Amino acid sequence: MAHCVALLFLTTTLLQATVIGHALEVLDGNSNTTTQWLAGELKPTITWEEMEVSAEGERRFFCGEFDSSFTGRYHWRFNGSSILPERTQIHRNQFVFLSGANAIRNQLDGEYECCVRETLGNACYSRMIAVKNKTDQHNIDMTNSTLLLGEEGHTYYIRVHDVKRVEGVKCTLDGVNVDNFKYPHFGRQTKRTVPYHLKIENLEKGGEVKCDLRLQRKEIIEKTFDVRLLGTFSSSSSSNIFILILSFVTLILGFTI
Helix, strand or coil: CCHHHHHHHHHHHHHHHHHHHCCEECCCCCCCCEEEEEEEEEEEEEEEHCCCCCCCCEEEECCCCCCCCCCCCEEEECCCCCCCCCCCCEEEEEEEEEECHHHHHHHHHHEEEEEECCCCCEEEEEEECCCCCCCEEEEEECCCCCEEEEEEEEEEECCCCCCCCCCEEEEEEECCCCCCEEEECCCCCCCCCCCCCCCEECCCCCCEEEEEECCCCEEEEECCCEEEEHHHHHHHHHHHHHHHHHHHHHHHHHHHC
């Protein structure tokens, strides 16, 4: 009997050690104590490009908790941190990527965890999101151009005018000041460095751009050009073709009748 009790105690101790070894320590918001969270099953990886996009331009996924009747609080984390990415929101068991998040998709690649206090115990459920179509940087010479065809989320270094030095630049997009249109600052420049006057970071939407370039001696040079997103440009062209065909068909039917 004593041997059975000892064996049972040893088995229980090993089981507890295994569970604690796989648990995650999270600081309790109501006290200075830590709560042990059991790591749940890692869900299959979600590809950013395959996530469904709502009419509002949002993407979302669910926590995937075991207890579907759970009504308590959800603790969300991104790559092990409670600091969540920009352009995101939490609606209980849903993690929502807001409209415009696609422009910063490079920053959203990683592991998302939600931790819940279920009836069976505390557990964390993990989900990986992978971004296939990564954004990139491009150098563009627009000294003789007034149209930039860009891709959403990409960054563009633009040579706006045929001048060597620019003290600063201020731009508007459709008449509104934008933070991601700014003067590029390079750490090191040489005589062979091609001077770029404008940096468009994480291009989000198209429109009319008006820039004032401040030269030496307070001289101002203006530059106006259009930005069109390649996806939007293609869809709008398709729409125009469809409208043209519909108008032609209507005209033929009018003559027939």
